[in-house]
Amino acid sequence: MGDLLGTGLLGANPDEIVICDSTTVDFYRLASAALEARPGRRFIVTDRANFPTDRYVLEGLARDRDRAIAWLDPDPIDGPTVDDVAAALEAHPDDVALVTLSHVNYRSAAIADLHSITELGHAAGALVLWDLSHSAGSVPVGLAEHGVDLAVGCTYKYLNGGPGAPAYLYIRSELQAELRNPIQGWFGQADQFEMGQGFRPMAGIGGWLTGTPGILGLAAAEEGIRVSVEAGIDAIRAKGIALTEYAIALHDARLAPLGFSLGSPREAARRGSHVSVRRSDARGLTQALIEAGVVPDFRAPDSIRLGLSPLSTGFTEVARGIGTLARLAGGPAAGA
Amino acid sequence: MGDLLGTGLLGANPDEIVICDSTTVDFYRLASAALEARPGRRFIVTDRANFPTDRYVLEGLARDRDRAIAWLDPDPIDGPTVDDVAAALEAHPDDVALVTLSHVNYRSAAIADLHSITELGHAAGALVLWDLSHSAGSVPVGLAEHGVDLAVGCTYKYLNGGPGAPAYLYIRSELQAELRNPIQGWFGQADQFEMGQGFRPMAGIGGWLTGTPGILGLAAAEEGIRVSVEAGIDAIRAKGIALTEYAIALHDARLAPLGFSLGSPREAARRGSHVSVRRSDARGLTQALIEAGVVPDFRAPDSIRLGLSPLSTGFTEVARGIGTLARLAGGPAAGA
Incomplete structure (x- = not known):
């Protein structure tokens, strides 16, 4: 079902998307893993117009992991520009661990320049995490084409999964071995029903499952994703x-x-x-x-x-x- | 709905239970907060017969927070005894941050001595976290009566919420101001729909919500809880x-x-x-x-x-x- 969403609507490769938990929990897990993967760097770049849960999660992570947020204050209609991000990266050379923005702004609907901002982040040595909640199922994303590292989003908005429908999490194949899931749950265990001693994550994106996924929510989301893929x-x-x-x-x-x-x-x-x-x-x-x-x-x-x-x-x-x-x-x- | 479960079946006080996320995610959040509240202490006490997701989460936390697990190896049928826990606490004096066990063992159904183990943990200066997944809706728990600090569980088993039904999280009232939620989501924000700058948690247990709860899953769980309360x-x-x-x-x-x-x-x-x-x-x-x-x-x-x-x-x-x-x-x- 992750592959249906990933390859059918988001331009991901197979085995790069898993559907589980909420956008908040998935965003926390990816941002946390990204900070762990860039231990010497202090800053997280995001914008004050970003969706609240993303901002609040980052504030908690900055507090708990001794990091700081470099806030962008973009135009309220046009959203963060490439120049805004470039300025923040230049203000903290070799010190930005993570750049994270919403692809489509939840208030104004402005589309951020996913391709150029991802390139900028990479050139500065940072990981780049996109929130796709307001773009998945409404605009093309092209995760593989643009070399996106990490993404999350909900199936609630344009995928019609209903309120609180399960979220999804994307990790580029090349990064999957490098990043570690902070919440090691039994659905991510390689030999789940052996229930053995010692966590050994499943290979690939499946290792990022946590607890038992909500079957009722998944059933609704699956139908929403299916009709979107069918429409194209x-x-x-x-x-x-x-x-x-x-x-x-x-x-x-x-x-x-x-x-x-x-x-x-x-x-x-x-x-x-x-x-x-x-x-x-x-x-x-x-x-x-x-x-x-x-x-x-x-x-x-x-x-x-x-x-x-x-x-x-x-x-x-x-x-x-x-x-x-x-x-x-x-x-x-x-x-x- | 948290209060219906808490006061109707678990012996909690009002505003001590919230229903959201999975048992794995809720267990991670409470165990993480407990470790943060006992910063000078190195050990987590749990048993090798505990449910896999609890063990795997604790292994991840021990790795990420530089802690260690003091494993109990209880009798496979009778489960961990008061003496098992006492011995582990004595082996690491003033160095145990958290004692966490399942109340009813998922394999043998053995009931642990919740009252005495909670008292022992407190006497040693540790916090005590119970997994109620196999007891809620099948045996009386008495959270307030026994002075339990923290608990989690699923609504899947005896509460009939269906596979992957939402989990719940309990924090004793007196501890709610002391513990910090590591995943600061927008449903825990005091003025959620202002979507303002800066996370300020809702007072009480509501501050422990993360993202949007899954409404389909909650609707099923609510019915399961309601009929259980009605039966008594x-x-x-x-x-x-x-x-x-x-x-x-x-x-x-x-x-x-x-x-x-x-x-x-x-x-x-x-x-x-x-x-x-x-x-x-x-x-x-x-x-x-x-x-x-x-x-x-x-x-x-x-x-x-x-x-x-x-x-x-x-x-x-x-x-x-x-x-x-x-x-x-x-x-x-x-x-x-």
């Missing part, structure tokens, strides 16, 4: 672009006159499959939208995030959702 | 004793003459709700039983474990299961 990532991406272009056109026509501004990049190539719109009363508007049957996410301080999942969202739904928002925000009645 | 742990325990007494009587009458021996304690008070029977060809017999529609577990090297879940197993099933085993093992045909 290129077709999914094309529809994602069309949906978000349409949402932005509707924003410009109906929301901008009411004082909204766009919280996502305008250039389709720089944007994933969600769109954020901003106004100072976004919190109350989100609540009103949910009561009217349109379910977005509020993202502090002023964003309404509209998740447009290519497999399940139609154009009429985009029109209805934004029409409802325009009406609630004081515009003419929907359909008027 | 005393009634469950009474039926568990009756089922295992019956299984042992059948073993003596039908299996012992065929060369089997009992792999569980004969005294009901010293035994949980499963029974192991031993013969050198147990592996092949387990396979034959499964093909005949009776599903036990093989446990190396020579045990067939019969799990008798009080809520769902009837006496006629015990008779049929052991009758089938007797027939497959060369005895007279079942019913003869």
Whole structure:
């Protein structure tokens, strides 16, 4: 099932992805292993706009492993650039152990330059870890093509595995023998049901399993992954672009006159499959939208995030959702 | 839902149990936090008959945190005794950080003396962590009554949550402020949906959540916990004793003459709700039983474990299961 996701949607090689635990636990395990693999280096590079669980995990690791975080403060819409990362690496020469960012920003949907940032990290001697939660199943990733070291993500968002669906963890084949799993669980043991003395990890990515995977969650995630692979990532991406272009056109026509501004990049190539719109009363508007049957996410301080999942969202739904928002925000009645 | 399990079945106080992740991940987090809380002490006491994932996690922690394991080698049927633990504590005076055992042994079903071992550990200045996977929902535990510090377990076995169902983690109220969660996830953040800068854990046991809990798994576990609470742990325990007494009587009458021996304690008070029977060809017999529609577990090297879940197993099933085993093992045909 890891291979279905990895080779079918993420551009990984076989035996590089395993599905288990939560994004938080998998992120902790990979970041922890990366720090252990770069013992002489003090800094972790990430950005303040990164998803909260990634930031909180890194703060805990920095505390427990005597490391420090070199925080980037990127543009809130465009996200961290290659120049931002280059500056951080230059500020701490030969002292960065790990660079870790989200591929698609959870708030603005900005796509980071995965290829160039991975190259930069490698040139500086760091390992590079990507969070794919908002890109897997919505935009092509190309893990092998871009030489990515490490990645994690959830099957909740575009893979339709449902809330709290199991996460996944990717380790480039060449690194698998070098990195050590900090949580040595019985599902990673080579001869699991011998239950013998002494942990000996299974060869390959299977050694990164921990405890018994949740079968109910895996069953749902498997179906979500299967239909995404069947649709094909290129077709999914094309529809994602069309949906978000349409949402932005509707924003410009109906929301901008009411004082909204766009919280996502305008250039389709720089944007994933969600769109954020901003106004100072976004919190109350989100609540009103949910009561009217349109379910977005509020993202502090002023964003309404509209998740447009290519497999399940139609154009009429985009029109209805934004029409409802325009009406609630004081515009003419929907359909008027 | 943690409180339903904690106060309804485990004798915990409110706000001492949270349900999330796997037993392996929760065990790692508590053992890791316990070591951090006893920085000057080198040893972890556990037994070689402990469940594999507990042993493997401890080996990883000992490696990463520069600690050592003081292994107990208890009797394979009776499990670790108070004297075994006392001897290990005396061998390493003021140098044991953590004592951790399973309350009910996964193979023999032996019940460890939770009260006395917890007292011994405290007298030696150690923290004590119990794995309740094979006792929760089958025998009374009494966490508050016995002053237990830390516990973990699964909802898979007697709580009927299904394979890979979410695990739980218990921290005595008085310890919650002292211990630090090594995996700081966004579900443990005090103001989670502000998604602000800097991890500030929720007060109480909620700060030990990590990532998004798996909702499908929780829904199944909740139902399993609810029916167990409704039945009541005393009634469950009474039926568990009756089922295992019956299984042992059948073993003596039908299996012992065929060369089997009992792999569980004969005294009901010293035994949980499963029974192991031993013969050198147990592996092949387990396979034959499964093909005949009776599903036990093989446990190396020579045990067939019969799990008798009080809520769902009837006496006629015990008779049929052991009758089938007797027939497959060369005895007279079942019913003869």
